Amino acid sequence: MDFEDTPEEAAFRAEVRAFLEKNAERKSEAKSFHRGRYIPEHNIPETVRDAKQWQAKKADAGFAGITWPKQWGGRGGTPVQQVIYNQEEQNYVVPRGVFEIGLGMCIPVLMVYGTPEHLQRYVRPAVRGEEIWCQLFSEPSAGSDLAGLRTRAVRDGDDWVVNGQKIWTSGAHFSDYGILVTRTDPDVPKHAGLTFFFVDMKSPGIEVRRIKQISGGSNFNEVFFTDMRVPDSQRLGKIGDGWKVSITTLMTERLAVGDAPGPDFDDIFALARTLELDDGPAVRNPAVREKLADWYVKTQGLKYTKFRTMTALSRGETPGPEASITKLVSASKLQDIASYGIDLLGMAGAVMDPEVAPMQAWFQEALLYAPGLRIAGGSDEILRNIIAERVLGLPADIRVDKDVPFSQLKTGKR
Amino acid sequence: MNFDFSEDLKLLREQARKFLSEKSSPKSVRKILEGAAPYDAELWRAVAGMGWLGAAVPEAYGGAALGYDGLCVLAEEMGHALAPIPFSSSIYLASEAILAAGSEAQKRAYLPKLVSGERIGTLALAEGAGNPDAVRMQARVANGKLSGTKLPVADGEIADFAVVAADGTGEASLYLVDLGGPGVTRSSLKSLDPTRNQAKLVFRDVPAEPLGPAGQGRDLVRALLDRAAVLIAFEQVGGAQACLEMAKTYATERYAFGRPIGSFQAIKHKLADVYVATELARSNAYYGAWALASGAAELPIAAAAARVSAIDAFHLASKENIQTHGGMGFTWEADCHLYYRRAKLLATMIGTAPYWKDRLICELERRNAP
Numbered sequence: 001m002d003f004e005d006t007p008e009e010a011a012f013r014a015e016v017r018a019f020l021e022k023n024a025e026r027k028s029e030a031k032s033f034h035r036g037r038y039i040p041e042h043n044i045p046e047t048v049r050d051a052k053q054w055q056a057k058k059a060d061a062g063f064a065g066i067t068w069p070k071q072w073g074g075r076g077g078t079p080v081q082q083v084i085y086n087q088e089e090q091n092y093v094v095p096r097g098v099f100e101i102g103l104g105m106c107i108p109v110l111m112v113y114g115t116p117e118h119l120q121r122y123v124r125p126a127v128r129g130e131e132i133w134c135q136l137f138s139e140p141s142a143g144s145d146l147a148g149l150r151t152r153a154v155r156d157g158d159d160w161v162v163n164g165q166k167i168w169t170s171g172a173h174f175s176d177y178g179i180l181v182t183r184t185d186p187d188v189p190k191h192a193g194l195t196f197f198f199v200d201m202k203s204p205g206i207e208v209r210r211i212k213q214i215s216g217g218s219n220f221n222e223v224f225f226t227d228m229r230v231p232d233s234q235r236l237g238k239i240g241d242g243w244k245v246s247i248t249t250l251m252t253e254r255l256a257v258g259d260a261p262g263p264d265f266d267d268i269f270a271l272a273r274t275l276e277l278d279d280g281p282a283v284r285n286p287a288v289r290e291k292l293a294d295w296y297v298k299t300q301g302l303k304y305t306k307f308r309t310m311t312a313l314s315r316g317e318t319p320g321p322e323a324s325i326t327k328l329v330s331a332s333k334l335q336d337i338a339s340y341g342i343d344l345l346g347m348a349g350a351v352m353d354p355e356v357a358p359m360q361a362w363f364q365e366a367l368l369y370a371p372g373l374r375i376a377g378g379s380d381e382i383l384r385n386i387i388a389e390r391v392l393g394l395p396a397d398i399r400v401d402k403d404v405p406f407s408q409l410k411t412g413k414r
Numbered sequence: 415m416n417f418d419f420s421e422d423l424k425l426l427r428e429q430a431r432k433f434l435s436e437k438s439s440p441k442s443v444r445k446i447l448e449g450a451a452p453y454d455a456e457l458w459r460a461v462a463g464m465g466w467l468g469a470a471v472p473e474a475y476g477g478a479a480l481g482y483d484g485l486c487v488l489a490e491e492m493g494h495a496l497a498p499i500p501f502s503s504s505i506y507l508a509s510e511a512i513l514a515a516g517s518e519a520q521k522r523a524y525l526p527k528l529v530s531g532e533r534i535g536t537l538a539l540a541e542g543a544g545n546p547d548a549v550r551m552q553a554r555v556a557n558g559k560l561s562g563t564k565l566p567v568a569d570g571e572i573a574d575f576a577v578v579a580a581d582g583t584g585e586a587s588l589y590l591v592d593l594g595g596p597g598v599t600r601s602s603l604k605s606l607d608p609t610r611n612q613a614k615l616v617f618r619d620v621p622a623e624p625l626g627p628a629g630q631g632r633d634l635v636r637a638l639l640d641r642a643a644v645l646i647a648f649e650q651v652g653g654a655q656a657c658l659e660m661a662k663t664y665a666t667e668r669y670a671f672g673r674p675i676g677s678f679q680a681i682k683h684k685l686a687d688v689y690v691a692t693e694l695a696r697s698n699a700y701y702g703a704w705a706l707a708s709g710a711a712e713l714p715i716a717a718a719a720a721r722v723s724a725i726d727a728f729h730l731a732s733k734e735n736i737q738t739h740g741g742m743g744f745t746w747e748a749d750c751h752l753y754y755r756r757a758k759l760l761a762t763m764i765g766t767a768p769y770w771k772d773r774l775i776c777e778l779e780r781r782n783a784p
Binding site: 300394 | 415416417418419420483658662665666673674676677678679681682683685686687689690693694695697698700701703704707708718719722723726768770771772774775778779782
C-alpha cells in the first residue's frame with residue numbers, strides 16, 4: 001500500500017506541474033476562496049474568452065482530452081493521467097465552468113454514437129475550446145424522471161422538427177452546440193419513444209432565457225424550441241434508442257461531477273481558529289470541535305475513496321456507480337459547512353457584504369447555491385436509488401408507467 | 415498510486431473469511447452469548463494454529479511477519495465474523511505494548527507465547543467512567559507491588575497477564591502483571607456484548623514489572639491506542655459490512671404490500687446511507703493502515719479519523735439492520751443484536767467518539783500550528 005506514483009506517473013506529474021507553474025497562478029492560502037465558485041456571471045464574454053484561451057493552451061500542451069485519441073486532438077493518454085492532471089490543476093487559479101459539460105458529457109457520447117465525420121468535425125474544436133457544448137436534457141415536467149420528457153421531434157423529410165422546452169441547461173447562453181433528447185413516439189411506453197440528437201444552438205427557432213436562482217445568479221437557462229429543424233444526420237443512435245444514449249451520457253456525468261465546489265473542512269477549520277468569540281477562539285468550544293471532526297472524517301473519507309478509485313483505474317479496471325458517493329456526500333456537507341460557518345459568526349452571520357463577512361462572504365454565498373448542488377447532476381434521492389439498485393443490487397422500484405404508452409400516462413398539476 | 419491491499423493479502427482475506435465463516439459462525443458466537451464460557455477457546459486455538467496471532471510480530475519472536483496491513487486484513491474479518499475471542503486485547507493491546515516498550519528479555523519471554531496463543535494478555539487502563547486521558551489513576555505501584563482496581567478490563571477474566579497503567583513515580587507508568595498469582599481478585603462484569611468478556615480486577619500488593627521507561631505511561635498508552643484504533647476500525651468496518659449484507663439479503667427476501675421491501679425507497683435510501691458510511695469508514699481505515707504499516711508521522715491523525723469514521727459506520731449499520739428487519743430484528747433469535755452489541759462495545763473500547771474527535775482536532779491544531 002502506498003501513494004507513490006509509478007515512474008511513468010511521476011514523470012507525467014512533473015510535466016503537468018511544469019506546465020501549470022509556467023502558465024497559471026498558484027492558489028495562495030489567502031485566495032483559497034477563489035477555488036470553485038460557480039462561474040462568474042458578470043462579464044460573460046470575458047469569462048468565456050479567458051476560458052477559451054486557457055483551453056487552447058492546454059490543448060497545445062497535450063493536457064486537453066487526455067484520454068482521447070491523438071487524431072482528434074487528444075493526448076491518447078490514460079485515465080490515471082487525467083486524474084493526475086485534475087489533482088494538480090486544483091492547486092491553480094484557472095478558468096472553470098465553461099467546458100466541463102461539453103468535454104465531460106457531450107463529446108464522450110458523440111464519440112460513442114457519432115459517425116467518423118462527426119468526430120472529424122466536432123471533437124478537435126471542442127478539445128481546443130473553440131466550440132462550447134451544452135446538454136439539453138431536463139424539462140419542466142421531466143427532472144429526475146428524465147424519460148418523462150415532452151419535447152417533440154417530428155420527422156419531415158431529411159429533417160426533424162422540434163417543439164418544446166428544456167430547462168436547467170447550464171451554459172446554453174454561450175454554447176455553440178447542444179445534445180438534445182426528444183420524444184419521437186408518444187404512443188409507446190415512455191422509455192421506448194425517445195430519440196437523441198445534437199443541435200446547432202444558433203438554429204432558427206431556439207430561444208434561450210436565463211433563470212434567476214435562489215442565489216440571485218443565473219447559471220442555468222430555459223431553452224425554447226419553436227419549429228426548430230434538425231437534420232436527421234445529427235441523430236445519435238437509432239430512432240427510439242434515445243434512452244440508451246441518455247444513460248450513457250448520465251453515467252459519464254456522474255464521473256465528471258466531482259466534489260461540490262465551496263468552503264470545505266480546511267476553510268471552516270481556519271474560520272473556527274481565527275474567529276475570536278467572548279470566550280476565546282471558536283475552535284475551543286467542544287460542540288464546534290465535534291462538528292469539525294465529523295466534517296474532517298467525511299472529507300478524508302472521500303479523498304481516500306477517490307484514491308481507491310484511482311488505484312482501480314491504474315490497474316485498468318473501470319470504476320462503477322460507486323463514484324456516486326462523492327457528489328452525494330460532498331453537496332450535503334457543503335450545505336452544512338456553509339450553514340455552520342454562518343452560525344459561528346453569531347448575529348453577524350446575516351451579513352453577506354463581501355467587505356464585512358469573512359472570506360468575502362464565501363459561506364453565505366455557498367449557503368445560497370448549495371441547494372442546487374444537491375439537485376443538479378442527479379439529485380440526492382436519485383443517487384441513493386443508484387447506489388441501492390446498482391451497487392447493492394436491491395430490487396427495482398415497481399413502476400406504474402412502465403408498460404403504458406406515454407400519451408396515456410397520468411400527469412399532475414406541477 | 416497503489417492504495418489497496420496486495421494480492422497476497424487479498425488471498426489472506428478470502429482465506430480468513432472462509433475459515434471464520436465456518437469456525438466463528440453465528441451458531442458458535444451464540445454459544446458464547448448464551449453459555450458460561452467467556453470466549454471460544456477452540457476458535458482461539460484454531461486462529462493460533464493459522465499463525466494469525468503473530469501476524470504483525472517479527473519472526474525473531476515466533477511471528478508470521480505479515481506486517482500491519484496483514485493484521486488489518488485479519489481484523490476486518492474478525493469483526494465481520496464477530497469472533498468471540500480476545501484477539502484485540504491480546505494482540506492489538508498486549509503484544510503491541512510489549513513490542514513497543516518491552517526490553518529484549520520481555521519480548522523474548524512474552525511474545526512467542528502470545529503468538530502461540532498459550533498466553534493471553536490484555537490492557538488494564540480504565541478505572542470506572544472516563545476516557546483514556548482522563549483516567550484518574552488510583553492504581554499505585556510502590557516497591558514493585560501494584561495495588562488498585564481496574565474496571566472494566568476487556569477479557570480480564572480470560573487473560574493470563576495484563577499490561578497495567580498505574581501511578582508509580584507521580585506519573586503514570588506501564589507494568590506487566592501476572593493475573594494468576596495471589597493478590598489478584600477477578601470478577602466477571604455483565605457485558606453489553608456477552609461475546610466479549612469484561613471484568614473487574616482488584617490488585618493487592620501484586621508484583622509488577624516495569625514495561626518501558628518510568629513515568630512515560632501516558633505517552634505509551636496514547637501511542638498504543640493510536641495503533642489499536644486503526645486495527646479496531648477494521649473490525650468495525652468488517653462488522654458494518656456484515657450488517658449491510660444481512661439487511662440487503664433480508665430486504666430482498668422479505669415481502670410486504672406484495673413486493674420485496676427492498677424495492678421501497680424508504681429501505682433503499684436507508685441502506686444507501688449505510689453503504690456510504692461504510693465506504694467512507696473503509697477509506698479512512700485504509701489510510702490508517704497505511705500510516706500504521708509505514709510508521710508515518712500522520713498516524714495520530716489517521717488513527718483518530720479512522721476510529722471516528724468507523725464508530726459512526728458500525729453504529730449506523732447495526733441499528734439500521736435491526737430497523738430493516740422490523741420486529742424480527744428485535745428478537746433474541748435474530749442475529750441483528752449481536753452486531754448492535756458489538757458495535758457499541760467497540761465504540762467504548764479505548765475511548766468513545768467524543769474523546770477521539772477532540773483528539774483529532776488537537777492533532778490537527780498541532781499539525782497546522784500557526
